[in-house]
Amino acid sequence: MSIVAETLVTNADRTYVQLRSDIVEGVIPAGSKLSETELSTKYDVSRAIIREAINRLTACHLVERKANVGARVVVLTPEGLVELYQVREALEGMAARLAAQHMSETEINALQTLLNDHFDEVKNGESYYQEAGDVDFHYRIVQGSKNNHLIAVLIDGLYHLVRMYRVQFGMAGPRVTTAYDEHRHIVRAIANRDGELAEILMRRHILYSKNSIERKLQQVPLR
Numbered sequence: 001m002s003i004v005a006e007t008l009v010t011n012a013d014r015t016y017v018q019l020r021s022d023i024v025e026g027v028i029p030a031g032s033k034l035s036e037t038e039l040s041t042k043y044d045v046s047r048a049i050i051r052e053a054i055n056r057l058t059a060c061h062l063v064e065r066k067a068n069v070g071a072r073v074v075v076l077t078p079e080g081l082v083e084l085y086q087v088r089e090a091l092e093g094m095a096a097r098l099a100a101q102h103m104s105e106t107e108i109n110a111l112q113t114l115l116n117d118h119f120d121e122v123k124n125g126e127s128y129y130q131e132a133g134d135v136d137f138h139y140r141i142v143q144g145s146k147n148n149h150l151i152a153v154l155i156d157g158l159y160h161l162v163r164m165y166r167v168q169f170g171m172a173g174p175r176v177t178t179a180y181d182e183h184r185h186i187v188r189a190i191a192n193r194d195g196e197l198a199e200i201l202m203r204r205h206i207l208y209s210k211n212s213i214e215r216k217l218q219q220v221p222l223r
Contacts, residue, residue, distance in 0.1 A: 015045050016053040023062050023073050024164045034063065034071040061161040074161070078217045081165055085210035088162055089203045091154055092138065096186060096202035099144035100195035108191050111140050115183055136163075137183050141190070141202075165213055175212040182208070 019039070022028045034054055036047045043050070054071050057063040065071050074080070103111070114137060134140065142154045170179075182205040189198035 011045055012049050012052050015043050015049050016056050018043065019050075019053050020057060020060075020062065020160060023057065024160055024167055026168050028073055030073050030164075030168075031075045032073045033069065034073065060157065060159070062164065074164075076165060076168065076217060076220075078214050081210060081214055081217060084158065084161060084165070085206060088154075088158065089206040089210070091150060092142065092206055093199040093203035095142045095145040095147070095150055095154065096190065097195035097199035098147055098150070099141045100190045100193050100198045102146040103144040103190060107140075107144055108187070111137070111144070111187055111190070114140065115180075115187060118180065118183075138162075141186070144190075166209070169213040169216045170209055173212075175209070179205070179209065 019028075028034075036050045036054070039050045040047045054063055058065060058071070062074060063071050064074050114135065118137070134143075139155065139159070142151055142159075145151065182201065186198055186201045186205065189195075189201055
């Protein structure tokens with residue numbers, strides 16, 4: 001690969017990650033129309049790179065295309081949340097059960113260490129922000145399932161849309177400390193190799209999170 005091609009790939013990946021982050025965190029608000037011209041200026045890249053990023057964001061459900069409208073950021077709705085979290089509850093419950101079977105002792109210890117690192121953030125009950133990827137509790141458990149099809153659906157397909165709901169509506173307030181405690185119980189079940197309990201606890205945890213986010217969403221004015 002030429003140096004020019006490597007630069008284009010790097011720019012494309014960097015732009016995609018930055019645009020994705022801005023959407024997930026609400027810097028670019030839900031429902032916003034995405035203009036290739038405006039975004040190419042904002043991120044200082046070509047329209048082709050923006051177009052590629054938008055296509056990738058469409059594939060992971062953060063952007064939707066509509067006739068006579070073009071590309072826009074998805075709108076977060078109570079109905080969309082319910083559908084997404086029904087799938088998430090079932091599949092992440094399965095992931096927790098499989099993680100109890102397949103995670104190594106080293107991986108489980110690392111998961112416990114991750115939770116310990118999160119404790120300082122949540123002890124005041126104000127926020128429980130988890131960066132995307134390997135420092136995200138749920139990401140670790142999905143990877144720990146060792147099931148490639150499950151990983152593809154949850155990480156490649158739904159992960160960033162789930163994060164969008166979590167980051168914008170689910171990582172602050174009174175839910176913070178209870179969510180952290182639920183994480184601790186899930187880890188304990190995985191460490192005890194109790195897959196059935198790990199699945200029950202994970203499903204319950206996601207249901208509680210859905211209920212909390214749904215209440216906040218219902219207070220948001222319709223666009």
